[in-house]
Amino acid sequence: MSEAAAKPRRPWQRVLANLRERKVLAMLLLGFSSGLPIYLVGNTLGFWMRKEGIELDTIGFLSWVGLAYSMKFLWAPIVDKVDAPLLGRFGRRRGWMLLSQAVVAAALIGMAVVHPKGGQILILGIAWEHMLVFGIMATVVAFASATQDIVIDAWRIESADNSEQLGLLTSTAALGYRTALLVTDALILLIAARVGWQMSYEIMAGLMALGVVAVVMAREPVRAQIAVQTQAAPLWTPRGLFDALVGPFIAFVREHRSGAILILLAISVYRMADFIMGPMANPFYVDLGLTEETVGAVRSSVGLIATFVGIAAAGLVSVRWGVLATLLVGAVLGPASNLAFAWLAYVGPDPTSFAIAMAIDNLSGGFAGTALIAYMSSLTSIGYTATQYALLSSFYAMPGKALKGLSGWAVQSLAQGRTLLEGYALFFVGTALIAIPVVILCALLIVQQRRHLRAAS
DSSP states (O other), X not given: OOHHXXXXXXXXXXXXXXXXXXXXXXXXXXXXXXXXXHHHTTHHHHHHHHHTTOOHHHHHHHGGGGGGGTSGGGTHHHHHHSOOTTTGGGOHHHHHHHHHHHHHHHHHHHHHHHOSOSSEEEETTEEEEHHHHHHHHXXXXXXXXXXXXXXXXXXXHXXXXXXXXXXXXXXHHHHHHHHHHHIIIIIHHHHHHHHOHXXXXXXXXXXXXXXXXXXXXXXXXXXXXXXXXXXXXXXXXXXXXXXXXXXXXXXXXXXXXXXXXXXHHHHHHHTHHHHHHHHHHHHHHHHHTOOHHHHHHHIIIIIHHHHHHHHHHHHHHHHHHOHHHHHHHHHHHHHHTTHHHHHHHHHOSOHHHHHHHHHHHHHHHHXXXXXXXXXXXXXXXXXXXXXXXXXXXXXXXXXXXXXXXXXXXXXXXXXXXXXXXXXXXXXXHHHHTTHHHXXXXXXXXXXXXHHHHHHHO
């Protein structure tokens, strides 16, 4: 860390000094590149599909492409131990970043060309269903994006010189990630209202170039290279294969012992409420009667401010009371914020009410997301960084993403004998109740930590 960054007089001066560091600026752009694709194959895609008249159950089922993010631990060992094809000369981390970014951009353009609609499309003389080809393109985006997340998370953890800088890089990554979500969750609606959804997706593909700029700025983490070279045999040997596939899990269990199960269980349900309701958020706005302009304007103003407030609040609470206390607060805020959508279903498409709901949702999401990232980052071991973080992030996403494919079916079922908006409201209330087991599990984590500290002393 530079001397200017190490000895500032005031907190805000310290932040500015750190932001002048090359790795911090690269982390900001990498966070943006990481966050850009996720809504384009998730919540925002639901808005586009609903505007095209696609049924809710189809929108829900297509959201299962997001399971790629939950399965990334399966190929994370390859990212940890093998150089990227053709791009290995840039370094293991940087090479995989470049490859995944190129594939994401190409597949986003493919989605724009195909676009969601009924009927068939002719490819190489063969007639294909439009939605099938569109779904394949979305799946390619999801898998390439998940690969990018694996390597960016590893780079973030391995590039930190100490726990303080890890916190800074984590916050910076969250800032870039949330900015990308703003672009793909709000600004894209304003763009689509003017130039159409196809052109909007092509513009998003072009923005992936910011990730390439970040890779050029970034440096390969030296201590990670040393750890990988010294801890195991080559991947193609039996010993190397065993270490790549099983070593990260053994190291995690050895580090956390009996508490490993509780940790994984708590992580797996922490953001479940957001995952389950996510695919229905944008279709809900369409059915409520909100326009792209209204949704985009509120998200890019009120939503942006609330997100940054949530991220900053999580950082302050973490510094004052610790990571686990922050995790507990986020366990309440995250799921409970879904009640704001249930309230909105009853008050109707009032812009002020929508702004209030967005403020609650984005503040809570910013807080809970930052708390979980900080907690998971503290659990990894150098040398197994990519695989262990991918394992943790897969556990945190797998249950919710497995269930979210049924979200459209759930809303339609709850709406039977009621209005569609009443079905939405009941669905949102149901997701908010997930806060109960999440809070209990986080409380148990705190109890476990106190027992461990007493045993150690």
